[in-house]
Amino acid sequence: MTDFLILLRDHWLSLIADALVILLMVSGTLLFLLAAVGIVRMRDVYTRMQAASKAGSLGVACMVMAVAMYFKSLNVAVEATLVVLFIFLTTPIATHLIARAGYFVRVPIWDRTARDELEGCYDAETHTLQSDHLDESAAGTDAPPPGRSEPQ
Amino acid sequence: MSKLIANFLLAGAWAAAIQPFNAANLAVGFALGYIVLWVASPSDRESPYFKKVFKGIGFAFFTLKELVVANIKMAVWTVMPLKRLRPMILAVPIQEDLTDTEITILSSLITLTPGTLTMDVSENRRYLFIHFMHVDDPEEAKRDVAEGFQRRLLEVTR
Numbered sequence: 001m002t003d004f005l006i007l008l009r010d011h012w013l014s015l016i017a018d019a020l021v022i023l024l025m026v027s028g029t030l031l032f033l034l035a036a037v038g039i040v041r042m043r044d045v046y047t048r049m050q051a052a053s054k055a056g057s058l059g060v061a062c063m064v065m066a067v068a069m070y071f072k073s074l075n076v077a078v079e080a081t082l083v084v085l086f087i088f089l090t091t092p093i094a095t096h097l098i099a100r101a102g103y104f105v106r107v108p109i110w111d112r113t114a115r116d117e118l119e120g121c122y123d124a125e126t127h128t129l130q131s132d133h134l135d136e137s138a139a140g141t142d143a144p145p146p147g148r149s150e151p152q
Numbered sequence: 153m154s155k156l157i158a159n160f161l162l163a164g165a166w167a168a169a170i171q172p173f174n175a176a177n178l179a180v181g182f183a184l185g186y187i188v189l190w191v192a193s194p195s196d197r198e199s200p201y202f203k204k205v206f207k208g209i210g211f212a213f214f215t216l217k218e219l220v221v222a223n224i225k226m227a228v229w230t231v232m233p234l235k236r237l238r239p240m241i242l243a244v245p246i247q248e249d250l251t252d253t254e255i256t257i258l259s260s261l262i263t264l265t266p267g268t269l270t271m272d273v274s275e276n277r278r279y280l281f282i283h284f285m286h287v288d289d290p291e292e293a294k295r296d297v298a299e300g301f302q303r304r305l306l307e308v309t310r
Contacts, residue, residue, distance in 0.1 A: 031223060034223075034226065034227050034230050037230050037231070038226065038229075038230040041230060041234065042230075042234075043234065046239065046241075046269060046271075046283040047237075047239060047285065049269055049283075050226065050267065050269050050283070050285050051226060051229075051230060053263060053264070053269065054219075054222045054223055054226050054264065055223055055226055055227075057264065058219060058220075058222075058223050074172070074173060074174060077174075077175070088260075088264065089260070091263075091264075092259065092260035092261075092263035092264055092270070093260065095263050095269060096259065096263060096269075096270050096271065096272075099269060099270075099271045099283065100271055100272050103271065103272075110239060112234075112237065112238065112239065113239045113240060113241065114238045114239070114240050114287070115240040115241065115242065115287075115290060116240070116241045117240075117241055117242050117243040117281065118241045118243070118271065118272070118281045119241075128275050129272050129273070129274045129275050129281070130274065130275060
């Protein structure tokens with residue numbers, strides 16, 4: 001009788017584990033799909049980067065976790081953890097650099113963008129980012145932004 | 153910081169002694185190590201470490217929640233008509249005395265959370281320039297970033 005119960009328990013446990021693996025893989029795939037659709041549908045670099053950075057990184061995390069759950073071994077689990085860690089460390093930095101580079105080379109910004117407070121803050125020569133005029137305008141004096149004219 | 157390392161070493165020792173060496177045993181070892189550290193340092197009960205552990209765990213769960221919310225929101229924005237979006241690039245003020253590490257963590261987390269993407273940090277480290285996917289009220293959006301993430305992060309790092 002107890003043998004039968006243990007067998008039943010193991011059966012249910014492996015069933016739940018399989019269901020989790022499937023769930024993770026399906027949601028990972030859906031996230032990749034969303035990232036792809038987002039890249040096609042969005043209208044400028046920044047909105048595209050938004051779609052790609054979020055859905056992409058969580059999608060990879062889901063996939064790798066599914067792999068770790070499927071193999072159930074320590075080596076795979078450690079490697080999976082490292083992969084997830086590095087993805088979450090590097091994706092924001094890559095996104096940040098692409099967005100910044102896009103602004104420097106004046107990639108056209110979507111005309112629905114309602115406000116652009118970065119406008120005129122970059123020094124064209126040195127690429128340094130000034131923000132002193134923001135303090136001044138917050139204090140009430142309306143100083144014109146320094147720097148150069150801006151992308152559209 | 154040394155308490156954190158000691159706690160991890162205790163967790164590792166526990167999991168290595170009580171086979172198998174897996175996540176569950178590491179978690180148990182970490183909890184036991186926390187108690188051991190608390191008992192073993194009667195002169196240092198006031199150490200901020202004992203509270204920070206819980207705040208750190210809370211912060212991890214908060215980040216995870218934000219990550220999932222980010223993806224759900226992004227999914228909705230991806231499929232709904234683009235006319236409803238109102239993106240903005242805003243200068244969000246941050247505390248002046250943040251260290252390099254804190255700014256890096258903060259901007260990375262902002263990039264991973266709903267509808268926001270860090271573009272740059274100003275030269276005098278007073279402003280983060282953030283691209284928002286959709287903003288109804290700019291002032292409120294700025295306040296959310298400063299109050300939400302910055303405050304929670306500083307509770308853990310300081």
